[in-house]
Amino acid sequence: MELPKIHSITKKLLVALVGGFLLLFLLFHMTANLFILRHDDGAWYSAFCHFMGTNWVVKIFEVVLLGVVALHILLTLWLVVTNRLARPTRYHQRQRSKTHTTSKLMMWTGILIFAFLVMHFCQFWFVKVGLVKGDYMVEVEKLQTEEVSTIMQYSAQNGMEPADVVAAVENQMAMYADQLAPEQMAEMEANIQSLKDAVPVAEFISKALREDHFSQDRKWIRHISYDERQMLKEKAPKCGVEPDFYYMSRNLFHNGLMVLLYLIAFVALFMHLTHAFPSVFQTLGLNNYTYNGIIEILGKIYTWVITLGFAAVPILVFLGL
Ligand code: HEM
Structure with missing residues (x-):
């Protein structure tokens, strides 16, 4: 060879x-x-x-x-x-x-x-x-977009689940729908859609709060499963969810x-x-x-x-x- x-x-x-x-x-x-x-x-x-x-x-x-x-x-x-x-050829006598x-x-x-x-x-x-x-773990700060913060705030103030907050907002909007101009209506629908998109992330934070998955310094959310990581990657692509090598x-x-x-x-x-x-x-x-x-x-x-x-x-x- x-x-x-x-x-x-x-x-x-x-x-x-x-x-x-x-x-x-x-x-x-x-x-x-x-x-x-x-x-x-x-x-x-x-x-x-x-x-x-x-x-x-x-x-x-x-x-x-x-x-x-x-x-x-x-x-x-x-x-x-x-x-x-x-x-x-190998030596006859092993050296x-x-x-x-x-x-x-x-x-x-x-x-x-x-x-x-x-x-x-x-x-x-x-x-x-x-x-x-x-x-996995993620920096809390990276998840707090305007929409997520709004939902979390309403949710805490009114003791509601994140999905219910968005449903309530949607109901309110429906009541005024006939008084809005088409472009105002379109803007409203877009806002509601971005709130809906933020619901899984808000629900994820609520669960982390309930189950105390925050690090001592409140900087990280830990114990994130693979499925939750996939959800975060899709719904909050910029959050930079990463492996929790300390815990692992x-x-x-x-x-x-x-x-x-x-x-x-x-x-x-x-x-x-x-x-x-x-x-x-x-x-x-x-x-x-x-x-x-x-x-x-x-x-x-x-x-x-x-x-x-x-x-x-x-x-x-x-x-x-
Ligand atoms: C107590 C022992 C060890 C622990 C807890 C440990 C932990 C880790 C962790 C958490 C990573 C991923 C870090 C990252 O990618 O950011 C890593 C990567 C790596 N480890 Fe270790 N390690 C240990 C021993 C070793 C030893 C003995 C070797 C080599 C013989 C080694 C070679 C590597 C290499 C080549 C990588 C990939 C490069 C890198 O990402 O830094 N590790 N290790």
């Missing part, structure tokens, strides 16, 4: 650059996840996710990141395949060299991390892009099996990073006798901080802390 020829050093360099980018992403992702541990009803984490989901620079970064993850997998697979093709063991370890831990990422994406990222159902994460880690699966993935990640960190510096030629010691210490600190930082979230949430 012939693969396109790129010098093996170039491939290694690309793997290292891409790996370096991923090391930075992990540090960022782990730090942000620690917000989940705050007992602030998701105020910080939701604000962070909202920023991540709406800022266009972040959106570009996300595309780059996913490209880089895919590139990292493809490049490493390519390195493995081309190395094997360069040595088609258990350190490099051989490390690269085997990298391959298996890499496969485990990939399996974890498939599960992880199904639980979170696919919810964001609408491929999987989840729990905390909910996920009440499940012991999920905590276990995440912890297994973090052990694989620990082993993968133990080799990956110094390897990035070595391939980029940034190691020498003076810096080797520092890089080794930095690598150990980085790997422990990342692993413990990630592990803290499922463990502490599961323990109810």
Whole structure:
């Protein structure tokens, strides 16, 4: 089998650059996840996710990141395949060299991390892009159009359901219909129609009030189902309903099996990073006798901080802390 020829050093360099980018992403992702541990009803984490989901620079970064993850997998697979093709006949005597063991370890831990990422994406990222159902939230302010506010106000003042408010307005208008000029009538009908369109949103807010689905800071409505999200997308397209990653994460880690699966993935990640960190510096030629010691210490600190930082979230949430 012939693969396109790129010098093996170039491939290694690309793997290292891409790996370096991923090391930075992990540090960022782990730090942000620690917000989940705050007992602030998701105020910080939701604000962070909202920023991540709406800022266009972040959106570009996300595309780059996913490209880089895919590139990292493809490049490493390519390195493995081309190395094997360069040595088609296996040695008769199996050599258990350190490099051989490390690269085997990298391959298996890499496969485990990939399996974890498939599960992880199904639980979170696919919810964001609408491929999987989840729990959602919306900013209250974004729902309060003039029509919705009018209905809510009448509804609260007169103790009526939102649909009844619009029916009452319609009845009143019918009483004056014969006194109105055709253009006034048309305007009135248009106003009533926009009030009718706002009823599902007003009913949704009333239900959220009744069932206390407001966040502590009254900024968000949470526990929105997939069907309600679809309704909001249709009736209030500009409201920007988004996944409730704070609630979803905390909910996920009440499940012991999920905590276990995440912890297994973090052990694989620990082993993968133990080799990956110094390897990035070595391939980029940034190691020498003076810096080797520092890089080794930095690598150990980085790997422990990342692993413990990630592990803290499922463990502490599961323990109810
Ligand atoms: C306690 C552990 C973790 C939690 C609670 C967590 C949570 C999340 C959440 C909520 C998202 C969606 C964020 C968004 O798209 O705005 C996400 C995305 C992502 N996670 Fe994690 N994550 C964890 C660990 C990891 C680990 C260990 C890796 C890598 C090995 C990872 C890789 C990713 C990637 C690549 C994305 C998609 C890119 C992005 O949207 O930021 N996550 N994670």
